[in-house]
Amino acid sequence: MTGKIGTRYGKHHDLAKRPKPAPITTCYICGEPLGDRPTNRDHIPPDQILPASIRRKYAINFVTRKVHLACNDSFKLDEEYFVHCLIPFAPGTEAGDAIWRKAVTEYRAGKNRPLVNLVLSQAKERVGDVYLPPDKVALDYDLDRFERVVSKIVRGLYFCETETVIDPSTSMTVFVIPPGNDPPDHYKEMLKHPAESKGNHQGVFAYWYVAFDSGVHYWALLLWDKVIITAIFKVDPPPAADATEP
Numbered sequence: 001m002t003g004k005i006g007t008r009y010g011k012h013h014d015l016a017k018r019p020k021p022a023p024i025t026t027c028y029i030c031g032e033p034l035g036d037r038p039t040n041r042d043h044i045p046p047d048q049i050l051p052a053s054i055r056r057k058y059a060i061n062f063v064t065r066k067v068h069l070a071c072n073d074s075f076k077l078d079e080e081y082f083v084h085c086l087i088p089f090a091p092g093t094e095a096g097d098a099i100w101r102k103a104v105t106e107y108r109a110g111k112n113r114p115l116v117n118l119v120l121s122q123a124k125e126r127v128g129d130v131y132l133p134p135d136k137v138a139l140d141y142d143l144d145r146f147e148r149v150v151s152k153i154v155r156g157l158y159f160c161e162t163e164t165v166i167d168p169s170t171s172m173t174v175f176v177i178p179p180g181n182d183p184p185d186h187y188k189e190m191l192k193h194p195a196e197s198k199g200n201h202q203g204v205f206a207y208w209y210v211a212f213d214s215g216v217h218y219w220a221l222l223l224w225d226k227v228i229i230t231a232i233f234k235v236d237p238p239p240a241a242d243a244t245e246p
């Protein structure tokens with residue numbers, strides 16, 4: 001399945017396939033009605049995974065959903081952290097190279113230095129304040145922050161597909177598979193199940209999932225056609241669609 005991911009990068013006709021969003025009355029982040037509280041549109045996945053230059057070049061617009069402004073803002077710093085954790089693994093594709101260059105340029109300009117330094121301080125191999133080649137970096141993530149963002153992305157995608165909110169307290173087991181690493185057995189096992197690779201711009205961001213009758217979900221996200229992130233969780237009641245026997 002991963003072989004199919006990322007092969008459609010830059011094909012503008014994909015934009016036409018985007019379904020028109022239904023009127024949204026619920027904030028998927030907190031699960032509460034939007035009501036009269038201030039709102040804005042949340043990008044799924046976060047806009048930060050791609051520089052504006054590439055978004056413009058390929059007319060890339062990620063799916064959005066209206067959410068509470070406060071809910072959305074509460075993720076902003078963690079989303080920056082999430083992206084910076086993964087940038088060392090990004091180079092090698094057009095999208096990955098672009099986000100890498102943006103990070104280096106910003107760092108040289110003095111932007112995001114505390115964040116980059118924090119990320120690098122968690123790297124097992126590092127040289128001063130210099131970005132290392134991706135094969136040299138192994139990060140000890142702040143898992144709570146990292147998983148919080150993965151959970152938000154998955155819950156957002158789930159909401160777009162089903163218009164159903166996953167309870168924000170639902171725990172997800174998250175794995176990161178950097179490029180060049182042998183995937184864990186659970187990932188290989190899931191590749192045996194049929195799953196459609198989804199995403200309007202799959203060279204930047206793609207995902208697929210397997211949903212079991214038990215309510216267990218296995219989701220795989222692919223960023224920049226380089227980094228795979230998986231999330232395992234259980235929903236209740238189980239969805240009727242795409243059910244597969246474990």
Ligand SMILES: [Zn+2]
Nearest residue numbers: 027030068071
């Ligand atoms: Zn909310």
